[in-house]
Amino acid sequence: MRASRLTRPTPLTRTTRLAAAAALAAATVLAAATTASAHVIVDPSSVPKNATDRTFAFRVPNEDDTKSTVKVEIDFPTDHPVPSALVAPVPGWTDKITTTKLTTPIHTDDGDVTDVVSQVIWTGGQISPGHYQDFTVELGALPEGTDQVVFKALQTYSDGNVVRWIEEPQAGQPEPKNPAPVLHLTAAAADGDSAGAATPAPSGGATAAPTATATAAAAAAKADASDSTARGLGIAGIVVGVLGVLAAAAGVLLGRRGRTGTSA
Template identity: 30%
Template sequence: MFHRNKTHSTAARRLAIATAATATAVLLAAGPAAAHVEVESEKAQALAENVEISFEAESESNTAGITELRVVLPEGIAPADVTYGEGPKGWKFTANDDGYTVKGPAVKTGVNAEYSIVVRQLPDAKELAFKTLQTYSDGRTDRWIELGEGSDDHGHGNSAPVLELQAAAPGAKPVSPSPSEVETESASPTPAAEETEPSASPAAEAKKNDDGGMSAGAWIGIGAAVIVVAGAAAYLVRRRAAAQQ
């Protein structure tokens, strides 16, 4: 009996050790994958205006610091409608064709990069995804861009940061386009302007008269002179003919 109990006790200890080792391995494997970019806002509501949105890019490198965050804006937010709030010391904000970039000196190794932006107005949507490329000082880039089935609520995979929005307030409406957008539209020529040729300046008209044509008065004077000369020639011919007879 003693031998049997000892065998069972040894088997139980081995099973416990194996279970603990497996759990530890799972936790270690899940740790790095949990790192991602967080996004939040106190005014996360559709059609809200002048909304501050905060981001926190988690660091998962033990040897390099974060130096750049490249963000693709969701549909409904134009780069011209975004202004920079706060960020790591020395970082600069630059608008791109499809979003923006914030970058600067590397933050301390292992420290998360936090920054904020202000959006002129949020679109009428249920959620906004801010696809992000996170670059470190050693050149490594984490791509937090996956949507839908490629991501989940636990931060596994390379899920893009998503800001969920409340329904728009009653009576809320889209604001007019930003000034930069209006200037871009007005700068393009209208069809009427393209079809109409610009009128010549007085100097150009004068040059045209000097080079190619004469006024009506000048043509009348030349015609009169031709008539006088022709009449005088006819008179001389008749006079010579009479003298010879």
């Protein structure tokens, strides 16, 4: 009889297996959550439709464990073009701005706009593994006749691999694998609340407002706090789940020991 019992798994072995399975499941969930959140975004992600002279940061995280990001391309929409945009310099990077001529001019308070920014490409710098970089632009006005502005981002790694963040998220549908950065336009704000802090461009032909870097830093800090809170809650949920599994396994172990003592 004893030889027979020795060939069967002991309760402790089964508990260990349950704990290992729970840990593996937790690691899988955590990895999936991390991967899902690591994509190119525009921050802030929503503003009133009548907002003007607002600064936005395209945040580009490096997802590769060994390769660096060496090129970033942001394509502006052509169906709802942005009337005006200024690009802030990014230390270590060189930007190339492409404009396109509109077949139908955009009417603004400052006159008709016929040429708009259609693409910005940053090269020359690097985003190393485990880091991100904010690429800042100031939009003088937002397009009319739409509730969102969809940008497309292409991220090139040092090995030549290109990740295309170009899939437009659909309401009520799961987030696509490579979602495009989307700026949501909310109801127009009351007069006096729509304009951002507009700063004249410095002399010498520079295209960026001096406060762009500070504004981007504040936006980045806000996004970091939000991301940290969400991830913290997610990890806490995983830990609670693992502890629940271990508690259930311990209960099974004690129950089996009690039955064994009664049988004896």
